[in-house]
Amino acid sequence: MAWTKQILRVNLTNGDVSVEPLNMGWAQEYLGQRGLATRYFVAEVDPTVDALGPDNKLIMATGPLTGTMASTGGRYSVITKSPLTGTIACSNSGGFIGAALKNAGWDMIIFEGKAPSPVYLYVEDDKVEILPADDLWGKSVWEADELIHKKHQDPQIRISCVGRAAESGCLFSAIVNDLHRAAGRSGVGTVMASKNLKAVAVRGTKGVGNIKDPIRFMREVTAQKKVLADNAVTGQGLPTYGTQVLMNVINEMGALPTRNMREVKFEGAHSVSGEAMHEKRKTDGKPNLTRNAGCFGCTIACGRISTVDQGHFSVANKPEYWGNSGGLEYEAAWALGPDTGVDDLDALTYVNFLCNEDGFDPISYGSTVAAAMELYDMGVITKEDTGGIELTFGSAEALVKVTELTAKGEGFGKILGLGSKRMCEKYGHPELSMTVKGQEFPAYDPRGIQGMGLTYATSNRGACHLRSYTVASEVLGIPVKTDPLETDGKPELVIAFQDATAAVDSSGLCLFTTFAWSLENIAPQIDAACEGDWSVEKCAEVGARIWNLERDFNMRAGLTGADDTLPKRLLKDAANVGPAQGKVAGLDLMLPKYYELRGWTTDGQLTDETRSRYRLPA
Amino acid sequence: MLMKSLYINPEKCTGCLQCEMACSFENEGVFNPARSRIKVFTFHDAGRFVPYTCTQCDEAWCMKACPVEAIVLNAATGSKDIINDRCVGCKVCTIACPFGTVNYNSASGKVIKCDLCGGNPQCAQACPTGAITYIDADATGLERMRLWATKTDTAHHAAA
Ligand code: SF4
Ligand code: SF4
Numbered sequence: 001m002a003w004t005k006q007i008l009r010v011n012l013t014n015g016d017v018s019v020e021p022l023n024m025g026w027a028q029e030y031l032g033q034r035g036l037a038t039r040y041f042v043a044e045v046d047p048t049v050d051a052l053g054p055d056n057k058l059i060m061a062t063g064p065l066t067g068t069m070a071s072t073g074g075r076y077s078v079i080t081k082s083p084l085t086g087t088i089a090c091s092n093s094g095g096f097i098g099a100a101l102k103n104a105g106w107d108m109i110i111f112e113g114k115a116p117s118p119v120y121l122y123v124e125d126d127k128v129e130i131l132p133a134d135d136l137w138g139k140s141v142w143e144a145d146e147l148i149h150k151k152h153q154d155p156q157i158r159i160s161c162v163g164r165a166a167e168s169g170c171l172f173s174a175i176v177n178d179l180h181r182a183a184g185r186s187g188v189g190t191v192m193a194s195k196n197l198k199a200v201a202v203r204g205t206k207g208v209g210n211i212k213d214p215i216r217f218m219r220e221v222t223a224q225k226k227v228l229a230d231n232a233v234t235g236q237g238l239p240t241y242g243t244q245v246l247m248n249v250i251n252e253m254g255a256l257p258t259r260n261m262r263e264v265k266f267e268g269a270h271s272v273s274g275e276a277m278h279e280k281r282k283t284d285g286k287p288n289l290t291r292n293a294g295c296f297g298c299t300i301a302c303g304r305i306s307t308v309d310q311g312h313f314s315v316a317n318k319p320e321y322w323g324n325s326g327g328l329e330y331e332a333a334w335a336l337g338p339d340t341g342v343d344d345l346d347a348l349t350y351v352n353f354l355c356n357e358d359g360f361d362p363i364s365y366g367s368t369v370a371a372a373m374e375l376y377d378m379g380v381i382t383k384e385d386t387g388g389i390e391l392t393f394g395s396a397e398a399l400v401k402v403t404e405l406t407a408k409g410e411g412f413g414k415i416l417g418l419g420s421k422r423m424c425e426k427y428g429h430p431e432l433s434m435t436v437k438g439q440e441f442p443a444y445d446p447r448g449i450q451g452m453g454l455t456y457a458t459s460n461r462g463a464c465h466l467r468s469y470t471v472a473s474e475v476l477g478i479p480v481k482t483d484p485l486e487t488d489g490k491p492e493l494v495i496a497f498q499d500a501t502a503a504v505d506s507s508g509l510c511l512f513t514t515f516a517w518s519l520e521n522i523a524p525q526i527d528a529a530c531e532g533d534w535s536v537e538k539c540a541e542v543g544a545r546i547w548n549l550e551r552d553f554n555m556r557a558g559l560t561g562a563d564d565t566l567p568k569r570l571l572k573d574a575a576n577v578g579p580a581q582g583k584v585a586g587l588d589l590m591l592p593k594y595y596e597l598r599g600w601t602t603d604g605q606l607t608d609e610t611r612s613r614y615r616l617p618a
Numbered sequence: 619m620l621m622k623s624l625y626i627n628p629e630k631c632t633g634c635l636q637c638e639m640a641c642s643f644e645n646e647g648v649f650n651p652a653r654s655r656i657k658v659f660t661f662h663d664a665g666r667f668v669p670y671t672c673t674q675c676d677e678a679w680c681m682k683a684c685p686v687e688a689i690v691l692n693a694a695t696g697s698k699d700i701i702n703d704r705c706v707g708c709k710v711c712t713i714a715c716p717f718g719t720v721n722y723n724s725a726s727g728k729v730i731k732c733d734l735c736g737g738n739p740q741c742a743q744a745c746p747t748g749a750i751t752y753i754d755a756d757a758t759g760l761e762r763m764r765l766w767a768t769k770t771d772t773a774h775h776a777a778a
Contacts (some may be wrong), residue, residue, distance in 0.1 A: 068649050069636065069640065069649055071636075071746075078658075096635075103651070145745045147744035156652070203653070205653070207642060207649055207650025207653060208649045218643075225746065229746060290665035291665055291666075292632055293632050293665075294632040294633055295634070296635055297639065298632075298634050323662070323663030324664060325662070615716030
């Protein structure tokens with residue numbers, strides 16, 4: 001079992017709250033969280049729906065292992081249609097709210113409609129109330145979080161919230177939970193704000209039981225915790241450096257996209273690396289990094305808790321930013337740093353704080369700033385557009401200023417809030433947008449890590465590293481080392497990663513476990529907890545089914561195989577230095593094989609045969 | 619037999635709550651931090667996580683306050699245990715304990731507190747960082763002494 005088998009449906013238009021039993025037939029086919037919520041979404045929402053209209057729905061879903069002692073079992077996901085990409089969006093977050101939702105007795109909450117005025121949802125076990133949020137609207141996530149805690153006089157409430165970025169329509173807004181964890185990508189926060197839903201506050205005291213075989217479950221969980229502890233990446237690298245362990249590694253490979261991907265190596269990489277976060281600052285003798293932290297149930301604890309130097313220009317005279325908060329993770333550090341050419345660690349940390357405080361995705365944001373800097377460099381954008389800001393590559397001052405504007409949805413920040421695709425189109429240079437399906441790239445240049453090119457091009461939510469993280473194999477040799485410059489064998493690799501990832505994302509566990517775990521380690525934990533038979537093969541099949549279901553939704557939403565592509569810069573301009581020098585992203589060498597192996601047509605459409613193989617809805 | 623006690627080192631704690639889940643699973647059969655006898659407090663601004671639970675006082679306020687002798691000394695472990703059948707839910711012990719580690723459980727109408735899991739505390743077993751250990755009660759300061767010893771070891775510093 002492990003599912004609570006109950007879901008909440010909240011109609012924001014008329015204020016109805018209803019309870020439904022979980023569809024257990026679907027749970028056997030889609031497991032939970034990402035997969036199961038997508039199944040509900042596909043059944044209920046027209047793929048051509050306006051993402052920001054009242055007919056779009058938004059689902060917050062846990063997995064069957066969320067709230068259990070399985071290491072990292074605290075995840076939840078937000079599923080909706082993305083306003084940024086027009087595809088299915090599924091953003092995953094850790095922290096503590098997922099476990100709180102489960103402890104309150106709910107597998108998922110389905111939000112539909114649009115509230116007539118700002119509201120927040122308060123859930124205390126079975127008590128569910130839609131409460132007015134007029135006083136919270138216009139406040140940052142951090143302010144709203146404090147106000148809600150005060151109002152209910154309960155420090156143990158867990159809160160997911162949108163900030164001023166989402167309220168003002170920034171298309172890559174996040175839903176931030178527990179102050180600095182986020183369902184970050186694809187604009188899920190923008191959808192939440194479009195429903196006038198400011199926050200979801202949860203207090204759960206029922207506990208998570210329903211474990212099929214508790215003794216076997218605890219035995220598996222204990223054994224698998226040890227595997228994480230003994231592994232060099234999950235036992236040492238991630239706790240010590242977080243995901244930032246990668247900054248220097250990827251730079252050395254010549255795969256660190258720099259200055260809007262014009263270059264592949266950043267001269268300032270070390271100053272913004274995981275190692276640099278440990279170095280004592282000259283000014284106050286403290287390192288940027290205070291300590292590492294875990295999400296609910298996590299025995300890896302990759303989280304960064306950081307401070308900004310109190311004397312740094314970004315926070316001088318702003319004591320509210322002098323305390324500890326969520327520090328830089330690799331993707332954020334890259335987008336805000338190397339991609340914009342800024343090598344000032346304190347500035348990046350402050351900007352990252354603002355991304356959390358007002359809820360916007362630092363990857364999409366940093367990449368959009370990078371594109372704007374290139375436009376400024378070319379003279380297409382001038383100080384007149386930016387409101388006087390000299391938006392040059394490498395300027396920490398400019399980065400800080402435009403971030404403060406984006407957080408509040410003011411001035412040039414409003415333009416940046418469009419995301420790089422729409423912004424570049426607006427200024428007549430669509431080729432400068434480093435996006436796939438409208439979503440910005442993360443921190444791996446596909447010229448130097450070829451599998452990531454196919455990953456980005458075929459990702460169901462637009463460019464994303466978390467759909468098939470072949471970096472694990474191509475860079476770190478997990479589970480086997482493959483040559484990052486080679487395209488042969490990558491379609492197979494990408495498919496295996498995509499399917500396994502979809503299963504992990506549906507379980508309640510964190511993807512970072514897969515540096516040490518494969519489905520061989522994960523399936524036994526699911527099997528001991530959940531009714532039914534959860535073999536490795538079944539988990540992989542569930543993953544493939546989810547992948548095809550998401551793809552099917554996207555095709556019905558109007559996307560085609562032509563959207564499975566990369567920006568010209570990566571397909572035509574070769575890397576200028578490093579091991580990948582002279583290489584472009586070899587997408588054409590991989591995509592046809594990928595379609596074939598997926599059982600799709602040569603133009604990327606699902607066939608009836610594939611549909612029936614996975615028992616997808618007609 | 620040497621008496622053991624829980625030794626908590628907040629420096630090591632990452633706030634993962636494995637301890638709270640292990641505690642509630644052992645005592646309630648479900649994973650439920652809200653019913654854990656050990657609590658981890660987050661001090662967000664300071665960037666600290668601090669686990670806290672009963673220290674099993676020798677002269678336990680809770681035990682002395684209980685009017686029905688529902689709290690008794692476990693001679694084997696030194697813990698002060700609740701006898702559920704005797705507890706009348708008067709909550710006097712929750713007032714008497716200066717540390718707040720005895721708490722009322724509205725679901726059962728009884729109080730709950732740490733009983734060292736009968737000598738095999740599950741929180742210490744579950745903790746991935748060594749922030750909670752179950753060690754010789756007379757030497758809980760050893761680790762800190764060792765740490766300071768390395769700092770005062772000037773020969774070592776000169777060599778390094
Ligand atoms: S590995 Fe990191 S992101 Fe994943 S659950 Fe643990 S702390 Fe959270
Ligand atoms: S299990 Fe250990 S590291 Fe995790 S919260 Fe408890 S004391 Fe802290």
